[in-house]
Structure formats: C-alpha cells, structure tokens
Amino acid sequence: MTGAIRRSRLRAAVSAGLVLLVAAVGVVAAVGFGGGADGGRAQAGGAPPATATVTRQTLADSEPADGELGYGATRTATAKLSGTLTALPATGSTVRRGKALYLVDNEEVVLLYGGLPAYRTLAPGAEGADVAQFEKNLEALGHTGFTVDDEYTGATADAVREWQEDLGLAETGRVEPGRIVYADREVRVESHQADVGDLTQPGQAVLTYTGTNRVVTVELDVDDQRLAKRDAKVSVRLPDGRAVAGTISTVETVVQAGAAGANGQTGDPETKVEVTVAVTDPKALTGLDQASADVTFTVSERRDVLTVPVAALLALAEGGYGVQVVEGDASRVLAVTTGLFADGRVEVTGADLAEGMTVVVPT
Structure with missing residues (x-):
C-alpha cells in the first residue's frame, strides 16, 4: 500500500467523523458551549440514538503488505x-x-x-578489515598460533599453510x-x-x-520505506490463517530490471525496498513451502490512551474538536485534543474526559 493511498484513507476516515460539521456547530451553540473545556451545560432531552463508550486501550496505526514465504534473498x-x-x-x-x-x-x-x-x-604484510575477517574464520576452523587482528603476519601464514594442507591445496601461506x-x-x-x-x-x-532459515520477504515501494525499521515487530498471517509474531531482520534497497513491454523493449528499472521478516517461532513454518503471507507493519503505537470512534468528533465553532457526552437524560460537549487515528478510532484527551463515559456518534 503506497503512502499516497494511506494518506487518502486517513483523510476519508477523518471526513467520515466530521461530515456533520454544520450540524455539530449547531449542537455546540445549542448547549451554550464556551471557550473552556468545562463550559458545557447539561442539555435536557432523550438519550441520543447512537452512542459509544470512551475506551482506554493501545491504539496502533498499522499497514498490511503482501509477503512471500521462503528462504530470503537469493545470492x-x-x-x-x-x-x-x-x-x-x-x-x-x-x-x-x-x-x-x-x-x-x-x-x-x-x-x-x-x-x-x-x-x-592476503599475504604477510597485508592489513585491513578483510584480514581480520579471514583470521576470525581461520581461528573458528581450529587453527591457532596467530593473533586475530587486522595484520597478516608470518604466524598467520603458518596457520594458513596448515589449513591448506587439510584442504589438499598447495601450501603457499597466501590466500x-x-x-x-x-x-x-x-x-x-x-x-x-x-x-x-x-x-x-x-x-x-x-x-x-x-x-x-525460513523467512518472509516483502517488497515495498520506496514511498513506503517508513514502514520498515530494522528490529521492529510485525504480525504475519500464514496461508493456513494462523497469525505469528515476527521481527524485521534486514531492510535493503534493491533495483529491479524493468519489465519487457509488448514492443519487446525493457522498461525503466524500479527501485524497491526489500524487507526480510524472521518469525518468532520458526516451527510455525514447518511444512509450508514457498507461498504468500500477509505482513502487518505497525507504523506508530500509543499505549494506554483514551479513544472514541472517529465519527464521534464534533467540529467546534471556535476551532478544534469536541465530543458530546451523555450523562443520564442530559448531554454536554467537552473539548478534546486528538492524537493518533487508527482502525476507525482516535486518541483523545480532555480535562473532564474519562474512561467509560458515553459519547454521541452522529449518524
């Protein structure tokens, strides 16, 4: 899903909650709402036809993407x-x-x-990171008598000759x-x-x-690179419907050859972001061959916050937003500050707002 599509979806969600802008302003005027959060006065009348509860929860803004189950990037x-x-x-x-x-x-x-x-x-006198990398391998293979550092010494060459003898190669001491x-x-x-x-x-x-190791690979458009942060947690839905936890292990930018057109000419190359996801429980992938899998990226998350349906937001005449709170047979409007929008709900804070309150959801 591209960034443009996500922004469009978010605008649509907000619009759905604010579509009764003119009516909302009328509601605020009817209850005599003032400039402060506690300026509302109770409004007598019957219970509103549609309501929802102010809920305390973890709100996560997530984006789905198509993935491929396999063994990761091919070299x-x-x-x-x-x-x-x-x-x-x-x-x-x-x-x-x-x-x-x-x-x-x-x-x-x-x-x-x-x-x-x-x-x-590599030979005596060579220095550098590649020397250190090779000497770490030489030591891991059981060869000793040299210091693992970035200098290829005569002692390193002696150990290399032993390694070459084991392999049946000419014992040159050079790699x-x-x-x-x-x-x-x-x-x-x-x-x-x-x-x-x-x-x-x-x-x-x-x-x-x-x-x-079995992993899930996802190709993202460059515009969606913000979704892919190394070590970030994701959710993976497998072909059999099971959901398993995963972690982003690698993020690489790759350039793919353009597809051939009807005229036989190759199109422009495409730049993609290749994301590799390792699942927390590799045994969950047992018996699954190469297949598609759905990966859900969490863009942002707010823990232990008050939320209401987006549609409960009212546009206030003096600016900002409010919610109409139902209290018995009366109601009042409280000013709120909005935070994260996700899954049809929005994070809200307000001086008199509390968990469990009932708010009007205009229809």
Whole structure:
C-alpha cells in the first residue's frame, strides 16, 4: 500500500467523523458551549440514538503488505578462477563454514563467514578489515598460533599453510580471492547456474544460494520505506490463517530490471525496498513451502490512551474538536485534543474526559 493511498484513507476516515460539521456547530451553540473545556451545560432531552463508550486501550496505526514465504534473498556465487568445474553441492543442501561451495580443477572453493567479499590476495604484510575477517574464520576452523587482528603476519601464514594442507591445496601461506567465498552464515544451495564439466572464468555464475532459515520477504515501494525499521515487530498471517509474531531482520534497497513491454523493449528499472521478516517461532513454518503471507507493519503505537470512534468528533465553532457526552437524560460537549487515528478510532484527551463515559456518534 503506497503512502499516497494511506494518506487518502486517513483523510476519508477523518471526513467520515466530521461530515456533520454544520450540524455539530449547531449542537455546540445549542448547549451554550464556551471557550473552556468545562463550559458545557447539561442539555435536557432523550438519550441520543447512537452512542459509544470512551475506551482506554493501545491504539496502533498499522499497514498490511503482501509477503512471500521462503528462504530470503537469493545470492549468486561467481567464479574467480579459470578452470573446469568438477563438483557442485546438491540443490537444497546446506554448506557450512570451511566446507566446499564447489570445486574447480578438483580443488575446493571454501565458504567462510563475513560481510566483506574476498577482493585481494592476503599475504604477510597485508592489513585491513578483510584480514581480520579471514583470521576470525581461520581461528573458528581450529587453527591457532596467530593473533586475530587486522595484520597478516608470518604466524598467520603458518596457520594458513596448515589449513591448506587439510584442504589438499598447495601450501603457499597466501590466500587467493578465488579460493574463498564469504556469506553471512551457512547457506542453502538454491540452484545451479553451471554444470559439472563446464569451463569457468572470472565473473561466471556458478550457483545461487539463500539463507537456511525460513523467512518472509516483502517488497515495498520506496514511498513506503517508513514502514520498515530494522528490529521492529510485525504480525504475519500464514496461508493456513494462523497469525505469528515476527521481527524485521534486514531492510535493503534493491533495483529491479524493468519489465519487457509488448514492443519487446525493457522498461525503466524500479527501485524497491526489500524487507526480510524472521518469525518468532520458526516451527510455525514447518511444512509450508514457498507461498504468500500477509505482513502487518505497525507504523506508530500509543499505549494506554483514551479513544472514541472517529465519527464521534464534533467540529467546534471556535476551532478544534469536541465530543458530546451523555450523562443520564442530559448531554454536554467537552473539548478534546486528538492524537493518533487508527482502525476507525482516535486518541483523545480532555480535562473532564474519562474512561467509560458515553459519547454521541452522529449518524
């Protein structure tokens, strides 16, 4: 749902509550309402035909969006070595740190964990964040004798030679960028982009992979980016109707290729906001394959506030809003200040307003 649609819906909700503007001003005049919140005088007469109760509650302004149940964003592993592709893991299988993501010339290209890509050869004298990232992985794989920091020393090279010996590689003490692939965590192989026996060259796609946890992915228009805040709580309605709690784990801006038109020409690329939601109870997703799911984002929330139906608001002649409170066989108008609008109700505060009061809802 775009921001423009939401603003239009909010205007419509407010208009519904204020459509009797002229009549409301007449009501205020009839009861002799003054400038203050306590200026109303009781009005004799029968009970109003339609009423509602002033309720204390948590009011949440929420927006729904369509999501897709799956394994999250798909990434592509591309070759950085020239040779022959000699082995690929099975689709759907899991590859963990230190294991082969694929083999070139029967030598392993190893998966490690980290956010930086392998972009240069690491050797004694190298310094930087990529060195620290690699050394953390080397230590996690059980190799010792060096300090995990941002300096690649001779001690690091010695540990690398031991690692290379374990892999059956040439013991050079240097780490070539084509020999490792970084991912945030263990990966699930989604598809093969090449076949065993194919010749590889730098830049060639070898396979695609995803995370291993079931998640819900939502694509939002850029105008709705305000909905997506990392670590924010959301509600997910599954295909079987169950509602489960979720948390926004990642928010990324992605550029999608434009769709092909009837004339064969490709349209302009589109920028989208890709939101990944992790459910609180992953077991709730057991047995559910890729399918649609509804995600409700909470834009804003007000806890423990007084609310009335939007339609109960009256426009006051001197400006602002009021509500007509019913007290036995009489009624009076109280000035109120409005807050959050959501789900047909509005947050209200006023000097004499209290939970449980009855207010008129014009029809």
